[in-house]
Amino acid sequence: MTLHIQQAPDGAPLLRVGALNLEYRTHHRVVRATHDVSFDVFPADRFVLLGPSGCGKSSLLKAVGGFLPAMSGSIMLDGERVTQPGPDRLMVFQEFDQLPPWKTVLENVMFPLLASGKARRAEARERAGYFLDKVGLAAFADAYPHTLSGGMKQRVAIARALAMEPKVLLMDEPFAALDALTRRKMQEELLALWEEVRFTLLFVTHSIEEALVVGSRILLLSPHPGRVRAEINSHQFGINDVGGGDFQHTAQRIHDVLFSDPAAAQPDRDAVAKPRFKVVGGAR
Numbered sequence: 056m057t058l059h060i061q062q063a064p065d066g067a068p069l070l071r072v073g074a075l076n077l078e079y080r081t082h083h084r085v086v087r088a089t090h091d092v093s094f095d096v097f098p099a100d101r102f103v104l105l106g107p108s109g110c111g112k113s114s115l116l117k118a119v120g121g122f123l124p125a126m127s128g129s130i131m132l133d134g135e136r137v138t139q140p141g142p143d144r145l146m147v148f149q150e151f152d153q154l155p156p157w158k159t160v161l162e163n164v165m166f167p168l169l170a171s172g173k174a175r176r177a178e179a180r181e182r183a184g185y186f187l188d189k190v191g192l193a194a195f196a197d198a199y200p201h202t203l204s205g206g207m208k209q210r211v212a213i214a215r216a217l218a219m220e221p222k223v224l225l226m227d228e229p230f231a232a233l234d235a236l237t238r239r240k241m242q243e244e245l246l247a248l249w250e251e252v253r254f255t256l257l258f259v260t261h262s263i264e265e266a267l268v269v270g271s272r273i274l275l276l277s278p279h280p281g282r283v284r285a286e287i288n289s290h291q292f293g294i295n296d297v298g299g300g301d302f303q304h305t306a307q308r309i310h311d312v313l314f315s316d317p318a319a320a321q322p323d324r325d326a327v328a329k330p331r332f333k334v335v336g337g338a339r
């Protein structure tokens with residue numbers, strides 16, 4: 056089976072978010088979710104949006120997904136403005152009830168391929184089988200979702216999204232509802248899958264550890280309303296680095312940038328060997 060890996064010409068960003076302001080308007084008030092957020096995601100990035108609860112991470116993901124319109128600013132995917140949802144941006148959520156319970160695992164993965172007209176039945180079956188194998192669920196193709204564990208359901212949701220070969224896979228705290236051991240295993244499996252398929256990932260979490268493990272680049276957002284505090288490269292960390300000195304040091308610095316003195320975001324002279332914090336904003 057041929058997989059189409061997204062390549063942008065000339066190293067251009069695949070996804071470009073510019074000065075994005077997001078708001079929710081109710082009868083009584085207006086809630087500003089993000090303020091002037093800008094970032095670029097390149098092909099095969101594992102780009103993480105990290106920040107405290109309420110800083111607008113999910114709102115950003117919804118906006119990239121085309122479900123939440125921009126109040127101002129822009130979202131460009133592969134040179135096209137994002138104005139509505141599309142099969143080139145698929146989302147995996149935290150909840151375990153993303154799979155229609157009346158369809159088998161195989162039918163669940165085939166469904167978007169058939170519904171979107173992206174593949175006919177035979178090809179959809181082949182693709183679905185391929186990705187179910189990749190997430191270790193080939194033996195459960197005929198099972199129904201209610202017979203699966205939470206982690207298995209998330210694997211099906213990932214297989215279903217990847218089978219569509221989206222330009223960007225959007226994941227909103229996909230492992231947050233899992234127990235610690237399963238969560239760690241799922242992170243490991245996601246990285247193994249990425250090694251094989253090299254998809255582009257936009258991943259939301261409020262766990263610093265998860266951001267460092269899953270991400271190759273991390274955008275740090277301030278508390279509500281979310282503004283960009285800093286951006287770091289984190290590709291050097293993997294699952295086996297958790298607990299190590301460099302990992303802990305970086306995690307502590309991220310914590311400082313996110314939660315305490317914004318001046319901690321300033322690069323210090325003795326931290327040159329560690330991930331570079333590209334400071335985007337100052338104290339606010």
Ligand SMILES: Nc1ncnc2c1ncn2[C@@H]1O[C@H](COP(=O)(O)OP(=O)(O)OP(=O)(O)O)[C@@H](O)[C@H]1O
Nearest residue numbers: 079086088107108109110111112113114115261279
């Ligand atoms: N449907 C909505 N209507 C009104 N306000 C909303 C709505 N959804 C989110 N908000 C507000 O927008 C802000 C950002 O919310 P969002 O869910 O994007 O944050 P988050 O960083 O993903 O938080 P968490 O980590 O807790 O999920 C919050 O102040 C929230 O109360």
